[in-house]
Structure formats: C-alpha cells, structure tokens
Amino acid sequence: MYRYDEFDHAFVSARVEQFKDQVERRLAGELTEEQFRPLRLMNGVYLQLHAYMLRVAIPYGTLSGRQMHKLAHIARRYDRGYGHFTTRQNIQYNWPALSDMPAVLDELASVEMHALQTSGNCIRNVTADHFAGAAADEVADPRPYAEILRQWSSMHPEFSYLPRKFKIAVTGADRDRAAIQVHDIGLHLKKNEAGELGFAVYIGGGQGRTPMVAKKIRDFLPIEDLLTYTTAIVRVYNLHGRRDNKYKARIKILVHETGTEEITRQVEAEWQAIKDTDLKMPQQDVDAIDNYFRMPDLPQRPEGWSQLAISRKADPSFARWVDQNVTPHKNPDYGVVTISLKPIGGIPGDATDAQMDLVADIAEKFSNDEIRVSHEQNLVLPHVAIADLRIVYDLLLTDGLATANAGLITDIIACPGLDYCALANARSIPVAQRISERFGQPERQADIGELKIKISGCINACGHHHVGHIGILGVEKKGEELYQISLGGSGDEICTIGDITGRGFSSEEIVDAVETIVDRYLLVRTDKEETFLATYRRLGAAPFKDALYNETANAA
Amino acid sequence: MSDISESVAGELWGREGFREDPYIAAETLEETGDAPAVILPLAAWLGLDESVRNATNRKIGVSVAPGESIDPLLPLLDTIPLIALQFPAFNDGRSYSKADILKNQNHFKGELRAVGDVLIDQVAYMLRTGFDTMKVTHAVTLTRLAEHNLHDAPGYYQPGRGSHTVPGAYSWRRVPGGA
Numbered sequence: 001m002y003r004y005d006e007f008d009h010a011f012v013s014a015r016v017e018q019f020k021d022q023v024e025r026r027l028a029g030e031l032t033e034e035q036f037r038p039l040r041l042m043n044g045v046y047l048q049l050h051a052y053m054l055r056v057a058i059p060y061g062t063l064s065g066r067q068m069h070k071l072a073h074i075a076r077r078y079d080r081g082y083g084h085f086t087t088r089q090n091i092q093y094n095w096p097a098l099s100d101m102p103a104v105l106d107e108l109a110s111v112e113m114h115a116l117q118t119s120g121n122c123i124r125n126v127t128a129d130h131f132a133g134a135a136a137d138e139v140a141d142p143r144p145y146a147e148i149l150r151q152w153s154s155m156h157p158e159f160s161y162l163p164r165k166f167k168i169a170v171t172g173a174d175r176d177r178a179a180i181q182v183h184d185i186g187l188h189l190k191k192n193e194a195g196e197l198g199f200a201v202y203i204g205g206g207q208g209r210t211p212m213v214a215k216k217i218r219d220f221l222p223i224e225d226l227l228t229y230t231t232a233i234v235r236v237y238n239l240h241g242r243r244d245n246k247y248k249a250r251i252k253i254l255v256h257e258t259g260t261e262e263i264t265r266q267v268e269a270e271w272q273a274i275k276d277t278d279l280k281m282p283q284q285d286v287d288a289i290d291n292y293f294r295m296p297d298l299p300q301r302p303e304g305w306s307q308l309a310i311s312r313k314a315d316p317s318f319a320r321w322v323d324q325n326v327t328p329h330k331n332p333d334y335g336v337v338t339i340s341l342k343p344i345g346g347i348p349g350d351a352t353d354a355q356m357d358l359v360a361d362i363a364e365k366f367s368n369d370e371i372r373v374s375h376e377q378n379l380v381l382p383h384v385a386i387a388d389l390r391i392v393y394d395l396l397l398t399d400g401l402a403t404a405n406a407g408l409i410t411d412i413i414a415c416p417g418l419d420y421c422a423l424a425n426a427r428s429i430p431v432a433q434r435i436s437e438r439f440g441q442p443e444r445q446a447d448i449g450e451l452k453i454k455i456s457g458c459i460n461a462c463g464h465h466h467v468g469h470i471g472i473l474g475v476e477k478k479g480e481e482l483y484q485i486s487l488g489g490s491g492d493e494i495c496t497i498g499d500i501t502g503r504g505f506s507s508e509e510i511v512d513a514v515e516t517i518v519d520r521y522l523l524v525r526t527d528k529e530e531t532f533l534a535t536y537r538r539l540g541a542a543p544f545k546d547a548l549y550n551e552t553a554n555a556a
Numbered sequence: 557m558s559d560i561s562e563s564v565a566g567e568l569w570g571r572e573g574f575r576e577d578p579y580i581a582a583e584t585l586e587e588t589g590d591a592p593a594v595i596l597p598l599a600a601w602l603g604l605d606e607s608v609r610n611a612t613n614r615k616i617g618v619s620v621a622p623g624e625s626i627d628p629l630l631p632l633l634d635t636i637p638l639i640a641l642q643f644p645a646f647n648d649g650r651s652y653s654k655a656d657i658l659k660n661q662n663h664f665k666g667e668l669r670a671v672g673d674v675l676i677d678q679v680a681y682m683l684r685t686g687f688d689t690m691k692v693t694h695a696v697t698l699t700r701l702a703e704h705n706l707h708d709a710p711g712y713y714q715p716g717r718g719s720h721t722v723p724g725a726y727s728w729r730r731v732p733g734g735a
Contacts, residue, residue, distance in 0.1 A: 007729060010710045018707060035696075038646075038675070121647065151713045152728050157681035158656055161649025227728060238653045243622075273661055278715040278727065285726045 001062050001370065002147050002292045004112040011154070012109045015116060019043045020102040027099060044115030045101055049422050054093045054101060055118040056108060060128035060146040060170070061089030061373040061380075065364035068371055070111045072356035078104050083356070085341060085349040087413060087464055088167070089127050089373040090118055094420055116154065121162045123153035123234070127169045129177045130374035133293055134336045134382035136328035140197055142172035142189050144290040145226060148281070152227050159234050163241035164249035166234065167206075170199075179375060179491035181205045181214040182467055184251045185233060190220075198222050203233055203263070204255030207461035211497040212252040215260040217267060223286055225271075227279040232271035236263065296368045296383060301333040304386030311390045318393055320442060321404035326389065335386055337367070339379040339396060340403040340411060344440035345433050348414045349377035358399050366392050376413055376452075378406065409451040409518070410436040413464055417457030417474065418481075424457035426474025426481035427507075431455055434511045439518070448518060451532045454489075467491035469533045470517060471498045472510065483510040487517070487544055488536040499541050501548055513548060520547035561698035568669075569701050570689045571718075577691065579617060579638065595619050595640055602628055610635050619671070622650040626658065633664045640691075643672035652685045659686025659717065676700040680708040684716030708732065 004012070019039070026036045033047075040046075044055040056071070063071075071091055075083045078096045085091050096104055108114055117124055126146045133141040149168055153159065159166075171178040172189040180186025186202035198220045205214025221229050237251045240258070255263050312319040326335040339359060342348050351359075359379055363371045366388045372380035384392055396402040405411045412435060415421065417428030432455055439445055454468030458475075465471030471486040482504040489498030505513045518532075524543050525535045536544070568577040579593040585604065588594045593615040601609070601618035609616060609632075617638030620626055629636065639658060641651035651670065658664040669689045670682050676697045682690065692698055700707070712719055712730040719730035 007711050007725070011713075014710050039677070042677075121649075148728075151726070154713045155681075155709060156714055157684040157712075157716055158652045159649070160681060161647050161652065161678075163649075235653050235656075239650055243648060243650075280727075282727055285728075288726070 001064060001143075002059075002289070008112070009109075012112075012114050012116075015043070015114065015155075016102065016105045016109050019105060023098060023102050038120070041119045042116070043101070043105065044118035045098070046119060047422070048094065048420055049418075050420070051095050052098050052101070053420070054096050054104060054115060055086070056091050056093070056113060056115045057118050057125045058089050058091060058113070058373050059150050060126055060132070060143050061130050061375070062132075062143060063371040063373065064111075065360040065369045065371070067111045067113060068356050068360035068363065070107060070113070072353040072360065074104055074107055075356065076353040082350050082352045084347075084416065085351065085373050085377050085379070087375050087377060087415075087462060088118075088125055089130070089375055090125060091373070092416075094416075119165075120160075121164050121166075122160045123149075123156065123162075123166045123168065126150050126153070127167070127178055127183075127375060129171045129173060130372040130376075130378075130380050131177060131327065131336050131382065132172060132372075133295065134329055134334075135173055135177075136330050137175055138173045138330070139191055140172045140189050141290075141293050142170040142178075142187070143293050144286065145187065145189065145199075145223075146170045147289055147292070148226065148286070149230065152230075152279075159238060162234070162238055163243045164246065166237070166251070168230075174493060176491075176493040176495075177374075179464075179467065179495075181493075181495035182207055182211070182464075182491055183214065184237075185230065186214050187226075192220050196222070199226065201229065201233075203267075204252040204260075205495070206250050206252040207464060207466045208250065209247055209459040209461070210250075210253065211461070211466040212256060213495045213497060214252075215255060217260065217264040224281045224283070225275060227281060228275045228277065229267075229271055231274060231279060232267050236266045236270055240266075295330065296370075298331050298334055298368070298383060298385075301385040301387045304333055304389070308386050308389060317404070317442075318390065320446065321393055321402055322389060324404045324408065324446075325406045326384075329383065333386055335384055335389060337381040337384045337389070337392060338374070338406040339381065339401050340405050341378050341401075342405060342411050342436065343400050343403050344405075344410060345437045346400075347429050348412050348432050351379070352399075355399050355401060358395065358401065362392055362395050376411065378411070404442065405445060407450050407452070408445045409439045409448050409453060410445060412436060412453045412455060413468070414455040415457050415463035417455075417463075421457060421462075423460055424474070425459075425476035426457045426483065428455045428457040428463055428472075428474060431472065431474070431483065431507070431510055435514055438511050438515060447528070448522070449528065449531055451518070452490075453514070464491065465489070466497045467495070468498060469536070470514060472514075475504065477504070481507050483507070483513075485510075485513060485517070485548070487541055488533065490533055501541065501545055503549075516547050517544050520544055560702045561695040564698050564702050568689050568691055571683070573704075574702065579615070581619065581640075585616070590614075593617070593637075595638065597621075598624050598628075617667070617669075620651075620654070622648045626654050629658075630662055633658070633662055633666070636664070636666050638667040638669060639664065640669040640671045641687075643670055643674055646673045646675045646678065646694075652681065655682070655685040655687055676705070677707050680706050683718055684712065684714075686717050 169183040170187040182205040188200040201218040202214035325338045367381035368383040414428040414432040418424040455472040456463035456465040467489040484504040486498030567574040595617040615637040619640040720734035
C-alpha cells in the first residue's frame, strides 16, 4: 500500500499545526463558531446533535494493521471506546472533545492519516472497490489511480470552493463493487482491444433528494490523461454548476439541465485546451505509484483445500461463514474475507476499540498486514490463505466479528440517523436493528439469499436507500417518524434507482412491511437461484405493492 | 487586530506587500473625470469604443462578476491592463477557474486582481491560480496579510504559479518559489 514520503509528511504536519492554532483561537474566544466553521470543516470536524464529530479519511478504504491499531487507540482514549465506519470508507468518532482534536490529528499523522477533505465543497475522499488488488475478477487494481487522484485533489487551489461536495469512485472490475454510477465522477478501469489500460468515464451520478444514474461521457480514456480530463470535468462544473440553490448544486443537476451531449462537448473542448499541459502523466510516475500496490508475495498454501473440506464438514457455522463471507482471490490458495460489522441486532458499521485491535492483529498475522473498509460498512481482510480461514474465523468469533451475513438481508447499510445526526428526520439505527433481529436466524437468511437493505434517516440519502434492493427512507410527518419504502434499486454495474412503493409506514409497521415484501418474494421467485433483485426486475413493483397495501388495508 | 486592518484598509495587496491602489472603480467612464486608471464593469467596458479602450494616456481595466463569462475578453487580452475578478462571497469559487484560464491558458500579461470577501486561507490558493493582487474587505485577512502570515503549505500536489518542480518528484507535485 501507499507510504508517505517526506513531501506528504510535511504537508500533513503543516495542516495539523495550522488547525492547532485555529482550535486554540476558538477555545480562547478569538474566533466565533461562525468564523471557526469553515476552518474546522476543512479538517473533518462537524458539529452534530450532541457533540463535535470527527470524520477521518481512509483513502480508498485501505488500512495497515498499525493504522487500525491507531484508530482503536483513538476510540479508547478520546472517544467512548468505539468508532463508526461509514459508507465513504471513512471512520467517524462521535464524542471527541474539541480541545482534543489537534492531539487526535497528531496521532493520525503519526500513522500517515488525516481528516482533510472529509467535508466541505471540495473533492472528497476518493473511494474504490474494497476488494481491489485481491479479487479474482479484477482487470487491474484501481487504487494507484485513486491515490493519484487523492494527491492531485489535496488542497487544490482551483477546486476548494466548488458549488457543492464532489465524490469520485474508481473500480477495476466489471462487477462494480464501488457504486461508481452514483458518484459525481465514476471511473471504470478496463482494457481496450489493444490490451491497454484506460477508463470509461461516468459523470453526474448521485443520490440525495434527486437521485440520478451517471452518464457515460467517454468509453476509453488513456491513463496518461486521467488528471487533465478530471480537471476539465471539475472546471466545467466549477464554472457552470448552480450556486443559487444548494439542493441543485451537484454536478448531476448540471448534467441533467445541460444535457449529456452538450456537457460532453464542453468537457472535451476544455480538455483539448489542457490535455498536453504539465498534468499529463508520464508512465514512470504511474509505475512508481503502481509499485506501492503490487500484489504481495503470497507463499503457496495448497494444503488449505483439504483442511477446509474437513473443517467445513465438522462445523456447519464455519461452512456458512466461508460460503457467505469469503470471496475468490486472484491466488487460488487464498480468499478475500469480509468481516461483518452487522452482528444480529447490532449497529451497522460500529466497531469497538477491542474489535479494531483484534482485526489489526489478525491482519498483521494472516492478511499481509492489510485491511479494507467497504462502503457497505464492513471490514475486509484481502489476503487470507485458505489454510488460515479456520483460525481467522475462530479469532473473529472471540469478539462477535464472525457473523456470516455478507450480502444477506441483515447486512444492512444505515446512516447514523436521528440518534446522532443534526440533519436527520428519523432514526435509522433502531430500524436496522429490528430488521436484523427479525431476519437474524441463519437458515432463514440463507434461504432469502442476496438482498441489500439500505436505510437513510433523511433525504440526503447517506444510507444509500435509493440503491437498496429494499430502500428505506425516514421522513418526518406531523411530528411522527415515517418510513418510505423503495424497491429495485441497485448500485452495481446495472445501476438503478429504486421505485417508491407508496405511502410510508410508521416505526411500528416498518419491520412488518419489510417482512411482507420478503414473504411475497419467496412466494413468487422462480427458484432459489432467482435473487430478490432479479425477481423484482422480472415482475416489477405490482406484486409487492399488492402485498403491502392490500394486506395492510385488510388488517386495518 | 483592528488597528492593523484599519491602517491598510482600501489598499492593494500583492506579493511585495500593501500599496496605494492607482485605480478607481466606477460604473461609467464619464463619471471618472480624467482619472488616469479606471476599472469599469464588464458590460460598460465592452461598450467602450475601441479607440477609447486602447487610448495610451489612461488605463481602463475591467471588472467581472462570478456569473459573467470571460469569453468576450479572451481575444482582447493584449490590450487589457487589468482584470478584476469579483468575490462577493468567499465560497463562490468560479473566479479561481477564470484566473487559471486567463493566466495559465491564455497568458494574460496584465494585472489580475481579486476583489471582495477573501479569507486568509484563500490567499495562497489565489496566488497559485494566477492572481497578482488582492483588494480585500475581510478585517482578519488584512491583519494577517500585514503580518505576512499567508497560511501557505510547504508543498503542493498540483502545478500552479509561484511554484516549481523538484527533479525526480512526481510530475504533478510542486514546491513554493520561482515562477
């Protein structure tokens, strides 16, 4: 993985020193909260419902054991013993004191981390496929390009006061695990017919109150043009994106109002003017960054296969975990392990300091010292030998980290909601917990199969409900929390925005409503192979609406 | 704090420090008498007769609001002594892109000025995108500028004015200094 050089260290230290000065001035009363606001936001410090919140960047979700130990230490020393992994592959601390923030940033800097550009109208933390560099189906590792974009976008003088926040995601596999089509820029790393690497470029995707699937504006962009082309896109957006209404300020609205053809023309025209400038990347620089992300030397471990067969037969729980949470690795002797942060009835994405330390220890020993954070709020051990799966499983089991539900109905994404967030209209976490308890029985989950539930506590859609197979949006109506359901959303390579079923459900009704939908699915699917999403795409909303509203009407 | 900011209020800031502003801003040329250096709004400037615009006995600069396009100016850059890009609010970043287009893409040789609500943290960004001078209203910014406290970074991850490459470093990186 990428390591800071002197340049990076000096850059981050200077920012921490600057922020220390600003916090001191705020605490001394020299800065008002209003004056302090833009300064703290540049350093990832939000003011939430109950306290200041710190959002730490985990670039493209990649961490070392040492970094994860540091996150655990921060949770223990400066927070209440836990942290919350987010849908942007970041971690949030909900309870640090403002006076401790500079110390926390110092601690982060000591392990090559920071909280820069985790808020504000700038280019945010660049995300990537959480299986990058390990997945068997990958064309090329997207992280070198995410790292180049991270560097280039850091404190960018032209792009730090954009109309609104700006999110870039990169994937290197045809199976899109990074949801690139709901990002401001989505990059799909692929090979052309000549076998050269390049990107398909998508712009204008996003969720929030106006969900839109991104438009492809270029089918193949050579690697050397990554930074010039991105500059052209962001420049067109900076100049022409709407600034009169913050809800219409994202690039998706500009793309929609301008038209894909015209905006493509503008981007291409701007690019022609700058494509041969200093930002055109020499291959040697790309190679140097790429070198940091080379596949580690993984020893052959063929003995794992026979051991696995024996362990599986002896322990059905272990077998279920392997089936659900281990995905194929480029090296057949290895697997990619998803560590579920969705224990039945738990809070999605939360991890205690002890859990973080445990994951760090396991990674150091059994995953080439690498950990990933997924946008689905789970952790990933990218390089685990099949021969070590049993011991890794046993270790995870000691602290509730071996839930075998990756991709299943209880692997729920939920935003922090009204329990923490100043913007929320409704609670998300308790709804996620109750759904998880309702469907938590292992055989039942396995029978239902792949089903992604995503819950947002307000229209800003941090819980990605628009792309949930079942999406739940909390709204406030006459002082009551009400939950709207949408169906058929998907954030993968066939990206769709879910359809709203109809009137919403109360907090008491919502779990029953989800169960009604699931029961109807089980009834109408062709067989166990047909997933919920496939069934929905075949039959549309009608059978589910019928189940939801007719039954509810009868019951009432 | 306010003492310093008052002493330099209304002055022009550049890399060399504060100085008197030779220009006066006006809505029309008529109301400026025989002032030797004038800044007019874009529409008024574009409405001037070419002979007036190019007169050698006075300088006539042009002021551009964030929502206005600089395209009509591009063919005329050789004749413009000053372009003032307005920052009515600190968070409207359109003029950063315009600065880059004017200075780096079209090699505008005249003075490029930022006018308005500029935060101290933005000054270094402005210099790097191509601004030469600043006419600032924000009291804290004035004080910090007077103290030569620019909030700059030790290195940059992008090319920009006032920086240079380091041999062997990634092509997109720069350090402060030089052109």
